[in-house]
Every structure is written in C-alpha cells, then in structure tokens.
Amino acid sequence: MPSVRLFRQWARAGSLVLCSAILAFGTAQASEDHLRSWKDGPTKKAIVEFVKTTTDKASPNFVPPGERVATFDNDGTLWSEQPMYVQALFAFDRVKALAPQHPEWRTQEPFASVLKGDLKGALAGGEKALLEIMMTTHAGMTTDEFQQIVKDWISTARNPVTKRPVLEMVYQPMVELLAYLRAHGYKTFIVSGGGIEFMRPWAEQAYGVPPEQVVGSSIRTKFELRDGKGLLVRLPELNFIDDREGKPVGINQHIGHRPIAAFGNSDGDRQMLEYATTGSGPRLGMLLLHDDAEREFAYGPANGLPDSHVGTFTQALYDEAKQRGWFVISMRDDWKQVFPSSKEQTAR
Amino acid sequence: MPSVRLFRQWARAGSLVLCSAILAFGTAQASEDHLRSWKDGPTKKAIVEFVKTTTDKASPNFVPPGERVATFDNDGTLWSEQPMYVQALFAFDRVKALAPQHPEWRTQEPFASVLKGDLKGALAGGEKALLEIMMTTHAGMTTDEFQQIVKDWISTARNPVTKRPVLEMVYQPMVELLAYLRAHGYKTFIVSGGGIEFMRPWAEQAYGVPPEQVVGSSIRTKFELRDGKGLLVRLPELNFIDDREGKPVGINQHIGHRPIAAFGNSDGDRQMLEYATTGSGPRLGMLLLHDDAEREFAYGPANGLPDSHVGTFTQALYDEAKQRGWFVISMRDDWKQVFPSSKEQTAR
Numbered sequence: 001m002p003s004v005r006l007f008r009q010w011a012r013a014g015s016l017v018l019c020s021a022i023l024a025f026g027t028a029q030a031s032e033d034h035l036r037s038w039k040d041g042p043t044k045k046a047i048v049e050f051v052k053t054t055t056d057k058a059s060p061n062f063v064p065p066g067e068r069v070a071t072f073d074n075d076g077t078l079w080s081e082q083p084m085y086v087q088a089l090f091a092f093d094r095v096k097a098l099a100p101q102h103p104e105w106r107t108q109e110p111f112a113s114v115l116k117g118d119l120k121g122a123l124a125g126g127e128k129a130l131l132e133i134m135m136t137t138h139a140g141m142t143t144d145e146f147q148q149i150v151k152d153w154i155s156t157a158r159n160p161v162t163k164r165p166v167l168e169m170v171y172q173p174m175v176e177l178l179a180y181l182r183a184h185g186y187k188t189f190i191v192s193g194g195g196i197e198f199m200r201p202w203a204e205q206a207y208g209v210p211p212e213q214v215v216g217s218s219i220r221t222k223f224e225l226r227d228g229k230g231l232l233v234r235l236p237e238l239n240f241i242d243d244r245e246g247k248p249v250g251i252n253q254h255i256g257h258r259p260i261a262a263f264g265n266s267d268g269d270r271q272m273l274e275y276a277t278t279g280s281g282p283r284l285g286m287l288l289l290h291d292d293a294e295r296e297f298a299y300g301p302a303n304g305l306p307d308s309h310v311g312t313f314t315q316a317l318y319d320e321a322k323q324r325g326w327f328v329i330s331m332r333d334d335w336k337q338v339f340p341s342s343k344e345q346t347a348r
Numbered sequence: 349m350p351s352v353r354l355f356r357q358w359a360r361a362g363s364l365v366l367c368s369a370i371l372a373f374g375t376a377q378a379s380e381d382h383l384r385s386w387k388d389g390p391t392k393k394a395i396v397e398f399v400k401t402t403t404d405k406a407s408p409n410f411v412p413p414g415e416r417v418a419t420f421d422n423d424g425t426l427w428s429e430q431p432m433y434v435q436a437l438f439a440f441d442r443v444k445a446l447a448p449q450h451p452e453w454r455t456q457e458p459f460a461s462v463l464k465g466d467l468k469g470a471l472a473g474g475e476k477a478l479l480e481i482m483m484t485t486h487a488g489m490t491t492d493e494f495q496q497i498v499k500d501w502i503s504t505a506r507n508p509v510t511k512r513p514v515l516e517m518v519y520q521p522m523v524e525l526l527a528y529l530r531a532h533g534y535k536t537f538i539v540s541g542g543g544i545e546f547m548r549p550w551a552e553q554a555y556g557v558p559p560e561q562v563v564g565s566s567i568r569t570k571f572e573l574r575d576g577k578g579l580l581v582r583l584p585e586l587n588f589i590d591d592r593e594g595k596p597v598g599i600n601q602h603i604g605h606r607p608i609a610a611f612g613n614s615d616g617d618r619q620m621l622e623y624a625t626t627g628s629g630p631r632l633g634m635l636l637l638h639d640d641a642e643r644e645f646a647y648g649p650a651n652g653l654p655d656s657h658v659g660t661f662t663q664a665l666y667d668e669a670k671q672r673g674w675f676v677i678s679m680r681d682d683w684k685q686v687f688p689s690s691k692e693q694t695a696r
Contacts (some may be wrong), residue, residue, distance in 0.1 A: 256559030
C-alpha cells in the first residue's frame with residue numbers, strides 16, 4: 001500500500017482537480033459556469049432556475065440565507081458505491097489489519113471469510129455478520145484514534161474494480177453543485193446512511209463540507225478522563241441508523257431545519273426527499289440514476305437497469321419521483337464528466 | 349399575557365439592544381471594543397489575548413478557522429436560570445394550557461400541584477414527576493407545531509422574580525463575547541442540558557446562533573407521511589441527555605471537533621470544559637460565577653455563596669477550575685452591565 005507520505009505529496013502537488021475545484025468554486029463569483037461538468041438540458045436548467053428563484057430578492061420564491069439548506073446523500077450520490085460501499089472495504093481491511101491480534105478469527109465467521117478474501121462468504125451471515133464486523137472494527141478506540149485510522153486508510157484506498165483511489169471517485173458534477181449552492185448562500189449538509197465518523201475526516205477535503213455539517217449513522221461513545229485528559233471511547237453499541245425513515249430524524253436532530261433541496265440516489269433517500277420537498281415554498285428534489293456502465297456503473301433496477309443490492313433504486317422510487325416532480329439525473333445524459341480526473345475521455 | 353402582535357412590534361421596533369447588538373457585532377470590524385460590557389481586568393484580558401494568539405497567523409498558537417470552535421452552556425451561562433430553568437416555566441405553563449383537555453389532572457400529581465401553582469409540591473415527586481411533566485407537555489405534536497408553541501410562549505414569557513421578559517434576561521457580555529468570537533472566525537455553538545428543540549426557535553435571534561449550531565437534550569421523533577406530506581412526530585421517549593458526561597458526547601456527535609474554548613457555569617459543564625481544555629494547542633475554559641445578588645442572583649455554593657439546586661456551582665468545581673487554569677468570571681467584578689436593557693443602573 002502507498003504510504004501516508006505519498007498522500008501528502010499527492011495533496012500538496014495539487015494534481016487532483018478536486019481540491020483546486022473546491023477552492024476555486026468556493027471563493028469565485030457564483031454563476032452557472034460553475035456547473036461546467038453538467039450538460040445543458042432540463043436537469044441543469046432546473047438547478048439553475050431553482051437557485052435563481054430562491055436567491056433573487058425580487059422573486060416571490062426568495063428564501064432567506066439561513067433557510068437555504070441543501071442535503072446530500074453520500075454513497076452513490078457524491079461518490080461511487082460499487083461494487084460495494086467504501087466503508088465496507090474499510091471494515092474488511094481493518095479485519096485484516098487486526099487479524100494478528102485475533103488468531104481465533106482464522107476459523108471464526110464472518111472473519112474467516114473476510115481473511116480469505118471471500119466477501120460473499122463474509123456476508124452470508126446477513127446483517128448480524130456485517131454488524132459484528134462493524135462493531136469489531138469501528139469500536140474500542142478513542143474518537144481521535146479512529147479519526148487517524150480513517151485518514152490513513154482513505155489516503156491509499158482504491159476501488160477494487162477500477163483500481164482508482166476512492167477519493168478520486170467522487171462525482172465532479174456533484175462537487176461543482178455543492179460549491180455552486182454554497183456560492184449562493186446555501187448551507188450544504190451530507191446526510192448519509194454511512195458512519196458519521198467515517199466521513200468527517202475527509203468530507204471537507206473532498207466536498208468542502210465541514211465535520212459539523214455531516215450527518216450519519218453512529219455508535220455510542222463514552223467520556224473518560226485518562227491521566228487527567230478528556231477523551232471519548234467508541235463503544236460497540238449502535239446509537240443511530242441514519243437511513244430511510246432515519247434520515248428526516250437525523251436532519252431534524254442535527255440541522256433543525258427542513259431542507260429546501262435534497263439529493264439522493266436510492267431507496268434509502270426516499271424519506272429525505274419526501275421530507276424536503278413537502279414543506280411550503282420552493283422545493284427541489286433530485287435522484288441520481290446510475291445508467292452509465294461505460295464511465296461508471298449501471299444499476300437500478302429502475303428503468304430496466306440491472307438490479308443491485310448496493311444502492312438499490314427501485315422502479316417504485318422512480319415512479320414516485322415522476323409523481324412528485326423530483327428530477328432524475330441521468331449520469332449518462334446529464335454529465336459531461338463523471339470523475340475529477342483529467343484522464344477522463346469525455347470532452348469538457 | 350401580551351400578544352404575539354406585541355412581540356412583533358417589539359422585535360420590529362428594534363428597542364431591544366440585543367438585536368441591534370448582534371447585527372452590529374456580527375458584521376462590524378472586530379476589535380476588543382466589542383466587549384464593551386466587560387470591565388477591564390484579568391478575565392477580559394484573557395479573552396482578548398486568547399483570540400489574538402489563535403487568530404494571528406504569525407503566532408505559534410495560530411488555529412485555522414475551521415478548528416476555531418467555541419461551545420457555550422445556555423442556562424446560567426447565556427441567560428438567567430433562577431428561580432428555575434426557563435424551560436421548566438414553559439412546561440408548567442403548558443400544563444395549564446392543556447388542563448381543559450385533561451380534567452383528571454385536577455387530582456393527579458404532579459399535575460394537580462402545578463395547576464395550583466404549588467411548584468414545590470409538583471417537584472416533590474423528583475425526577476420521575478418532572479419527566480412526566482416534560483413528556484406530557486413536549487411530545488405528541490409535530491416538530492413544526494412544537495416550534496410554533498415555543499415561539500408563541502417565549503414572546504411573552506417573563507421571569508417570575510424580576511417580571512422581565514425572559515429574552516431580556518440574556519447576558520449582554522456573553523452576547524458580545526459570542527459576536528466577538530464569530531467576528532474572529534470562530535464558530536459558536538450552544539451545548540445545553542436544555543431541550544434542543546426548545547432553544548432553536550429563538551437562539552438565532554437572541555444569540556446569533558443558528559439552529560444547526562444548537563446542541564441539547566432531546567426526545568425521539570418519528571417520520572410520518574400525512575396526506576402525502578412528510579412530518580416528524582415528537583414521541584414521549586427520551587433520546588439523549590446533553591448534560592455532564594453527555595456534553596462531550598453531544599459535542600462529538602453534532603460538531604465533530606473538540607472545542608478549543610468552552611464556557612459554562614455549573615457542575616453540568618465540568619466534562620465539557622475538561623474535554624475542551626485538554627486537547628493540544630491553545631485552550632480556554634471559563635466558568636461564570638453568579639456572585640451578584642444586586643443585579644442578578646447569587647448562588648454557588650462555591651466561594652461561600654448560597655447553595656442552589658438550580659445551576660449548582662460546587663466548591664469542587666471551583667477548585668478544579670483553579671487547578672486546571674480555567675478562569676472564573678465574576679458577574680459582580682467582571683461585568684459592567686448584565687442585561688441588554690437600557691434601564692440598567694450601572695455605568696457603561
């Protein structure tokens with residue numbers, strides 16, 4: 001695996017379009033040119049018109065800055081979630097890293113399968129097995145230690161299919177959209193089923209979203225004094241699942257506003273979009289459809305796409321989107337460019 | 349009771365120093381003149397020097413803006429908590445408002461005592477009785493409805509001893525301190541044992557702290573669709589107690605940073621200050637001592653002051669403050685002015 005030093009070099013060199021894009025978009029005068037990775041068409045038009053109507057003081061739809069809250073799912077909405085959630089890759093790597101201290105894992109499921117690289121076997125135990133892996137790999141250390149473990153891991157982690165760094169598989173058009181909204185006085189939040197403490201260490205670098213604007217699932221923590229110093233220990237107990245019905249609950253708990261715009265890509269985001277788009281005044285709901293096998297992955301099963309157990313976008317959700325006036329973003333048709341790499345084949 | 353209309357007039361008229369102070373301080377060039385209600389002395393000096401050393405790029409103690417996180421307790425730190433917590437007054441008023449729908453309360457404790465105005469009797473049942481009052485008055489409605497109930501109530505609520513509006517019993521020096529920190533790139537958060545949804549409807553007006561920067565205790569909520577519209581129903585079940593050991597936990601959950609400065613006034617804030625002040629780099633911890641019977645209230649029992657069951661500041665906490673280098677703010681000696689009213693006797 002590449003070293004932390006390599007990550008530092010990579011970050012310093014500024015070779016990643018992403019970093020400079022965030023800086024440029026965050027500070028420059030805002031205009032729709034910021035959405036340069038979006039193709040002209042109804043989706044981009046809807047975004048630009050929504051932002052115009054909510055930020056123009058003369059508009060009947062004007063929304064004061066404090067109420068301009070936009071929420072974004074993470075997995076499959078801001079970065080790739082195939083062939084499986086990045087956090088699951090992290091958990092499996094942690095099992096391997098911790099294995100020398102757990103000789104019993106060589107014969108004990110689900111750990112034995114993880115160590116053999118047999119992911120199907122590891123997941124055969126269903127949710128219970130996955131929860132056991134999560135609790136074993138995500139608890140037992142302080143929050144400061146966990147943050148460092150995540151930072152170290154993410155700096156070298158690669159997608160098992162594309163072999164690209166996972167941090168280079170964020171979606172360039174969504175990074176632009178986040179910056180575009182912020183440039184128009186919006187507060188942007190991540191609201192993910194993923195772990196809140198797994199996302200915070202890198203979300204600001206990747207998306208320009210600071211830790212206090214990340215909402216996610218969590219385990220319990222406990223305050224302790226060690227040698228007079230205060231710290232929080234991560235406990236192997238679930239605290240909150242920020243998915244499906246949990247998303248509006250998490251939004252209310254952390255943000256305290258009903259969002260006026262929400263972006264997702266799967267059935268886990270349905271309630272967040274229902275909550276965001278049924279308040280009074282102007283509302284925007286958008287779902288990203290992964291219909292681009294060439295540049296990323298194609299899965300649904302909505303719209304006749306292949307079924308997926310990761311990030312499922314059902315036909316029922318697709319139908320609800322049409323009925324409620326949510327926009328479906330077609331990765332294939334709406335995006336000029338998918339990832340922030342300059343190696344991208346697509347014209348800009 | 350005064351009407352909502354009166355509140356609107358009062359808010360519009362701008363007669364409240366508070367509102368204009370927030371606006372002025374939030375936008376003006378930052379300088380220590382902002383702390384005009386603070387007397388010159390070691391406490392004010394410590395604040396100004398801490399802000400200087402953490403925001404001067406040439407200083408070895410420079411802290412980047414994203415890490416400039418300051419947390420404030422609410423009751424007894426930002427506004428008066430005597431003769432009892434404002435939220436308890438709210439709960440008792442709600443019992444009275446709901447009584448016509450609950451004829452059984454006339455004979456059922458703790459409600460019967462509340463309805464007779466016998467607060468000692470109401471609290472005779474201890475925590476269990478208080479919890480019953482809270483759940484009955486704080487649950488059963490939607491979050492939107494509860495927000496409106498709080499807004500309506502707080503616009504007319506008065507302190508039972510001073511008869512002043514509770515919103516005019518915020519501490520002017522602390523409002524100035526919040527604005528002073530924000531003007532220097534700090535993010536200011538409220539971290540209170542009080543209810544998160546009780547504070548959010550007025551915290552921005554009173555302190556310049558938006559809903560997403562308020563952390564507090566909470567009950568559970570549940571997402572529902574009613575006639576196709578998404579809403580959250582407040583359930584009579586505790587979710588989280590943001591007090592004592594809970595404060596660092598709440599800070600980590602909501603903010604995801606260890607604060608570099610923390611402000612409190614009672615034993616409930618001990619762990620928050622321990623957590624904030626034992627990280628690496630520059631740290632500031634301050635506790636407000638209510639030693640001013642003339643202008644507000646005097647209670648401890650620290651420093652020989654009268655004992656109080658509301659907002660207890662024990663001698664043990666006082667001793668820990670001295671040992672850890674936390675500053676104790678003397679309301680009597682450090683503040684020129686306590687409340688934002690122009691009626692204040694004290695010279696400015």
